[in-house]
Amino acid sequence: MAEPEELREAVATVFGAEVDLARRYAGHLATTAVERGLVGPREVPRLWERHVLNCAVVGELLPPAALVVDVGSGAGLPGLCLALARPDATVVLVEPLERRAIWLTEVVDDLGIERRVRVVRARAEEVAPGRPGALPPADVVTARAVAPLERLAGWCLPLARRDGLLLALKGRSAAEEVRAAGSALARLGGLDVQVLEVGAGVVPVPTTVVSVTVGAALHPAGGSRGGEDVSGRSRAARQHARKPRR
Numbered sequence: 420m421a422e423p424e425e426l427r428e429a430v431a432t433v434f435g436a437e438v439d440l441a442r443r444y445a446g447h448l449a450t451t452a453v454e455r456g457l458v459g460p461r462e463v464p465r466l467w468e469r470h471v472l473n474c475a476v477v478g479e480l481l482p483p484a485a486l487v488v489d490v491g492s493g494a495g496l497p498g499l500c501l502a503l504a505r506p507d508a509t510v511v512l513v514e515p516l517e518r519r520a521i522w523l524t525e526v527v528d529d530l531g532i533e534r535r536v537r538v539v540r541a542r543a544e545e546v547a548p549g550r551p552g553a554l555p556p557a558d559v560v561t562a563r564a565v566a567p568l569e570r571l572a573g574w575c576l577p578l579a580r581r582d583g584l585l586l587a588l589k590g591r592s593a594a595e596e597v598r599a600a601g602s603a604l605a606r607l608g609g610l611d612v613q614v615l616e617v618g619a620g621v622v623p624v625p626t627t628v629v630s631v632t633v634g635a636a637l638h639p640a641g642g643s644r645g646g647e648d649v650s651g652r653s654r655a656a657r658q659h660a661r662k663p664r665r
Contacts, residue, residue, distance in 0.1 A: 420442055420443075420445040420446035420448075420449050420466070421442060422442070422445070422467045423467060423468075426467050426468060426472065426622075426623075429472055429621050429622050429623075430442075430467065430472065432621055433472060433475045433476060433478070433504050433618075433621065433622075434475065434503055434504055435504075436506075437503045437504070437506055440503050440530050440531075440532070441471065441475070441500075441503045441504075443529070443530060444471070444495070444499060444500075444503060444526065444530060445466055445467060445471055447526050447529070448463075448466050448470070448471070448494060448495075449463045449466060451522065451525075451526075452494045452522065455518060455522055456518075457493060457494040457518075457519060457522060458470075458494055468622070468623060468624070470496055470500075471496075471500055472618070472622045473588070473618075473622070473624075473626050474496050474497030474500035474501065474563065474588065474626070475497070475500040475501065475503065475504040476504075476617045476618030476621060476622055476625075476626050477497055477500075477501060477561070477586060477588065477617055477626060477628055478500075478501050478504035478505040478508075479617055479618075480559075480584070480586055480615070480617060480628065480630065481501065481505050481508055481558075481559055482558055482559070483507060484507050484508065484509075485505070485507075485508045485509070485557075485558040485559050486508070486509050486511075486555065486557050486558045486559075487501060487502075487508050487509065487510045487511070487557060487558065487559045487560075487561060488510075488511045488513060488546075488554060488557040488559075488560045488561070488578050488579075489501070489510060489511065489512050489513060489560075489561045489562070490513050490543045490560060490561070490562045490565060490571075490574060490575050490578070491513070491514065491515075491543075491562055491563075491564075491565035491566075492512035492513060492514040492519070492523060492538075493514065493519055493564075494519070494522070494523075495512065495523055495526065496563050496564075497561050497563050497588060498510050498511075498512045498536075498561065499512070499523070499526065499527075499536070501561065502532060502535065502536045503530075503532075506535070508535070509535050509536075509537075510535065510536045510537070511536075511537050511538075511539055511554060511557075512527075512536065512537065512538045512539065513539050513541055513542075513543060513546060513554075514538065514539075514540060514541075515540065515541060515542045516540075517540060520538055520539075520540035523538045524538045539552070539554070542574075543574035543575060543578065544574060546578065547577045547578060548577060554578060556578070556579060556580035556581075556583065557578050557579050557580065557583055558579070558580060558583050558584070559579070559583060559584045559585075559586055560575040560576070560578045560579045560583070560584070560585050560586070561585075561586045561587075561588070562574075562575055562585075562586075562587050562588070563587075563588035564588070567596055567599070567600070568587060568589070568596040568597065568599070568600040568604075568629060569596075569599060569600035569603045569604075571585075571587055572585065572600060572603055572604050572607050572609060572631065573603065573607060575587075576604075576607045576608065576609055576631065576633055577607075579633045580633065581633055581634075582632065582633060582634075583632075583633045584630055584631065584632055584633070585609070585629075585630070585631040585633070586628050586629075586630055587628065587629040587631070588626060588627070588628055589614075589627050589628065589629050590627060591627070593614045593627045593628075593629050594614050596629065597612055597614060597629060604631060608633055608634050609631040609632070609633065609634065610631070610632045610633075610634030611630075611631070611632040611634070612629065612630070612631050612632075613629070613630045614627065614628075614629055614630075615627070615628045615629075615630055616628075
């Protein structure tokens with residue numbers, strides 16, 4: 420699905436060499452995702468601006484070669500968008516609903532990115548440390564339109580390593596949510612809470628993101644540099660630079 424002419428430069432800038440895969444993904448959003456009830460038909464005319472680009476520009480906040488866990492992936496927003504915008508990242512899409520997980524798996528296979536994107540059908544609590552299905556501690560945990568920040572932090576922060584990030588895509592209420600979630604974030608070890616805007620100068624409307632740093636490991640693995648990520652690479656061999664890509 421081709422982007423509107425006025426967004427062509429933005430799409431090329433954000434997705435680079437993966438632009439054809441991004442268009443194929445947008446095509447899935449406009450067809451099979453609508454047919455299966457993952458995307459409302461009224462969203463199709465604004466898929467690129469409101470959804471695909473809105474999510475993909477968050478890629479500028481990812482450290483190099485990041486392990487990203489996307490909670491409540493739904494139609495792959497933002498997880499699949501980030502995987503296409505940042506092909507150096509390894510992304511785990513965590514989605515509890517079967518029909519959504521099946522669709523995500525089909526799209527990942529069609530795009531040919533299964534070596535760096537994995538779909539896990541589970542709730543966030545089921546892949547937390549200490550559970551049988553636990554995931555390796557992530558460098559970045561992402562979520563969009565899943566829950567208010569106070570609840571979201573309880574699900575997401577335990578999935579990140581020490582000094583990892585929660586990046587929650589939010590709207591106009593971001594600052595209000597941060598104030599309401601202050602005590603919960605502190606209790607969970609969240610530090611350096613910031614409301615950021617990304618994509619300025621690239622997309623028509625910048626994306627609002629709440630960034631939370633995990634300042635204290637909530638589990639023994641949280642600060643570990645050992646173990647392997649979902650693609651089998653040792654974490655010692657991966658980069659953990661915190662400086663966002665420019």
